[in-house]
Amino acid sequence: MSGRLGIDDVTPVVSAGRYPAKAVVGEHIPVQATVWREGHDKLAATVSWRGPNDRVARQTRMHEVGVGLDRWGATVVPDLEGAWTFRIDAWSDPWGTWNHAVEVKIAAGQGPVDLANDLEIGASLLDRVARRPDRRQERALLTSAAEALRDTDRPLAERVAPALAADVQKVMFEHPVRELITKGRTHKIWCDRKKAAFGSWYEFFPRSTGGIDETGQAVHGTFATATKELDRVAAMGFDVVYFPPIHPIGRVNRKGPNNTLVASPEDTGSPWAIGADEGGHDAIHPQLGTIEDFDALVARAKDLGLEVALDFALQCAPDHPWVLKHPEWFTTQPDGTIAYAENPPKKYQDIYPINFDLDPQGLYHEVLRVVLFWAEHGVRIFRVDNPHTKPPDFWQWLIWKVKEVYPDTLFLAEAFTRPARLYGLAKLGFTQSYTYFTWRTGKQELIEFGEDVRDHWDEARPNLFVNTPDILHESLQHGGPGMFGLRAALAATLSPTWGVYSGYELFEHEAVKPGSEEYLNSEKYQLRPRDYARALADGRSLEPWLRKLNHIRKAHPALQQMRTLKFQSIENDALVAFSKRDPESGDTVVVVVSLDPNNAQEGTLYLDLPELGFDWHERVIAHDEVTGETWDWGQANYVRLEPWRATAHVVGLQRRFS
Numbered sequence: 001m002s003g004r005l006g007i008d009d010v011t012p013v014v015s016a017g018r019y020p021a022k023a024v025v026g027e028h029i030p031v032q033a034t035v036w037r038e039g040h041d042k043l044a045a046t047v048s049w050r051g052p053n054d055r056v057a058r059q060t061r062m063h064e065v066g067v068g069l070d071r072w073g074a075t076v077v078p079d080l081e082g083a084w085t086f087r088i089d090a091w092s093d094p095w096g097t098w099n100h101a102v103e104v105k106i107a108a109g110q111g112p113v114d115l116a117n118d119l120e121i122g123a124s125l126l127d128r129v130a131r132r133p134d135r136r137q138e139r140a141l142l143t144s145a146a147e148a149l150r151d152t153d154r155p156l157a158e159r160v161a162p163a164l165a166a167d168v169q170k171v172m173f174e175h176p177v178r179e180l181i182t183k184g185r186t187h188k189i190w191c192d193r194k195k196a197a198f199g200s201w202y203e204f205f206p207r208s209t210g211g212i213d214e215t216g217q218a219v220h221g222t223f224a225t226a227t228k229e230l231d232r233v234a235a236m237g238f239d240v241v242y243f244p245p246i247h248p249i250g251r252v253n254r255k256g257p258n259n260t261l262v263a264s265p266e267d268t269g270s271p272w273a274i275g276a277d278e279g280g281h282d283a284i285h286p287q288l289g290t291i292e293d294f295d296a297l298v299a300r301a302k303d304l305g306l307e308v309a310l311d312f313a314l315q316c317a318p319d320h321p322w323v324l325k326h327p328e329w330f331t332t333q334p335d336g337t338i339a340y341a342e343n344p345p346k347k348y349q350d351i352y353p354i355n356f357d358l359d360p361q362g363l364y365h366e367v368l369r370v371v372l373f374w375a376e377h378g379v380r381i382f383r384v385d386n387p388h389t390k391p392p393d394f395w396q397w398l399i400w401k402v403k404e405v406y407p408d409t410l411f412l413a414e415a416f417t418r419p420a421r422l423y424g425l426a427k428l429g430f431t432q433s434y435t436y437f438t439w440r441t442g443k444q445e446l447i448e449f450g451e452d453v454r455d456h457w458d459e460a461r462p463n464l465f466v467n468t469p470d471i472l473h474e475s476l477q478h479g480g481p482g483m484f485g486l487r488a489a490l491a492a493t494l495s496p497t498w499g500v501y502s503g504y505e506l507f508e509h510e511a512v513k514p515g516s517e518e519y520l521n522s523e524k525y526q527l528r529p530r531d532y533a534r535a536l537a538d539g540r541s542l543e544p545w546l547r548k549l550n551h552i553r554k555a556h557p558a559l560q561q562m563r564t565l566k567f568q569s570i571e572n573d574a575l576v577a578f579s580k581r582d583p584e585s586g587d588t589v590v591v592v593v594s595l596d597p598n599n600a601q602e603g604t605l606y607l608d609l610p611e612l613g614f615d616w617h618e619r620v621i622a623h624d625e626v627t628g629e630t631w632d633w634g635q636a637n638y639v640r641l642e643p644w645r646a647t648a649h650v651v652g653l654q655r656r657f658s
């Protein structure tokens with residue numbers, strides 16, 4: 001410890017300050033610290049915080065949190081993207097000490113003689129503030145309160161009354177006398193744009209948008225056909241459209257349908273097998289079109305309010321130009337061959353892993369060049385494939401190098417891995433992280449998962465995909481349409497950022513074999529044209545539900561929050577309930593989701609109303625955004641969910657004004 005007063009356990013601080021805490025513009029960030037001192041004198045604390053353009057630090061006075069905990073808190077709201085810092089300043093608060101002394105001594109029946117010194121101390125404190133050049137406006141007010149304290153002709157109550165009055169207290173609080181000022185360590189916050197925390201993602205393969213020809217054959221899609229698809233995606237309320245790799249696909253060791261190891265000349269191969277004669281990571285697959293076509297797609301997406309996210313998979317097909325040009329970037333085995341990549345037990349026979357240690361200088365700069373190339377073409381979101389198989393310091397270097405040029409760039413880590421690595425990557429700079437959500441299906445698992453991601457919010461932001469081309473969870477394989485609906489409801493409301501891989505809205509659920517999470521006829525290895533319009537017309541589509549969920553998410557700022565997530569008690573293991581509150585607007589939402597896709601479930605929901613900003617016994621207006629019904633709710637509420645009608649309630653709570 002250093003400094004006159006104690007300042008401990010500051011939050012948000014990530015890894016003892018090695019990495020910046022995460023925030024987005026406009027986010028209410030709770031700053032807390034344990035601040036303590038010897039003896040009985042009062043202390044106070046201030047957050048001194050500074051934005052990227054601030055020449056002078058902003059000061060926000062902290063308040064005591066709880067009673068007797070010596071814990072102090074304040075909220076700061078960064079209003080600009082970039083690097084912010086904050087520091088806790090603790091100081092002795094003589095005005096607070098004086099207030100306390102006077103109150104308790106008078107309450108104990110002490111008179112003016114006992115309080116003589118206190119009265120003079122109070123007067124001199126008032127004089128000190130009144131004398132400040134920048135307090136000219138309040139000078140008369142403070143001086144007259146000081147005079148009253150010194151006026152021995154008045155009864156004691158009248159001597160102290162002006163100094164204890166609200167107007168004087170306000171000035172003395174806002175412009176305090178600070179003694180024994182102790183400055184804490186400076187901590188970092190990186191503030192991203194809002195989409196870093198809040199957004200709805202939709203993943204589709206541009207190559208699957210070509211439709212079917214007259215012979216019934218799937219036609220390879222292009223950026224032009226993919227562009228047409230954007231209207232439907234935007235209409236469903238998504239904000240980010242994510243494409244698997246769009247680069248030339250290797251021909252050597254190309255995979256065939258259903259992950260077979262022999263491909264016919266017509267087989268498209270996996271887009272993650274990046275690189276061929278036509279180019280590598282900065283090239284476009286010729287069948288998709290040209291860079292100009294890509295630019296046009298990005299522009300159209302922008303018009304529709306969509307942002308394009310590209311996959312960034314650092315690996316190479318054996319015929320990737322890097323393999324020939326830079327053999328030093330790959331590990332050669334004793335027999336002269338390069339081993340293919342693996343993510344055990346998965347085998348990626350069509351790609352070589354890159355060795356980051358053989359020529360870091362050359363490789364790092366080439367990779368940076370590639371990312372900046374796409375950033376120059378308007379891509380500011382990258383979904384990074386398998387980052388946990390590459391060195392951590394490489395990611396830290398790359399992410400912050402890119403942000404030096406394009407600070408608004410966001411990186412989603414596809415690291416389904418051990419928690420230390422998942423959170424480690426987030427701390428290094430990844431904006432968002434895939435999570436274990438797809439595998440959390442039971443009530444208790446979901447509660448633990450939700451609380452875990454909430455409690456890591458300063459360092460990692462979860463992106464809850466309901467499915468991916470690699471993950472068709474068994475619950476979706478066997479749960480029927482109701483399961484698709486409820487999983488979407490959970491993902492869209494539990495986390496400010498969620499995602500859907502196309503085909504979900506068509507309830508695609510056939511696995512390649514029992515026990516596998518791989519789709520049958522996976523789009524990873526072949527084209528998969530889909531007739532969304534027909535399904536919608538026939539009532540076989542989840543599109544209306546996805547649209548509704550995204551609409552509700554936008555209408556309720558509470559659902560754009562994670563810090564305020566709180567699970568509420570509901571008496572039924574097939575029902576899970578939680579609340580969220582937006583600190584800015586006060587918007588408050590309670591979500592109840594049924595985990596049973598087939599049967600009606602009912603239970604009593606007990607709300608922690610004070611936590612939600614209401615009194616314990618208050619009756620509130622509860623409006624369900626799903627069914628459109630409005631109820632009168634209080635502490636205990638009967639809830640029934642019938643999957644054929646609704647798998648979830650998303651209920652906005654409002655104070656009942658009489």
Ligand SMILES: O=P(O)(O)O[C@H]1O[C@H](CO)[C@@H](O[C@H]2O[C@H](CO)[C@@H](O)[C@H](O)[C@H]2O)[C@H](O)[C@H]1O
Pocket residue numbers: 255259270271272273274313315343346347348349350351385386414416469470524
């Ligand atoms: O390893 P993960 O399960 O995290 O999956 C990600 O990375 C894989 C490798 O890039 C990728 O796998 C797909 O592409 C491979 C290379 O073409 C191919 O060998 C695999 O069979 C195919 O699944 C996966 O899609 C991606 O999400």
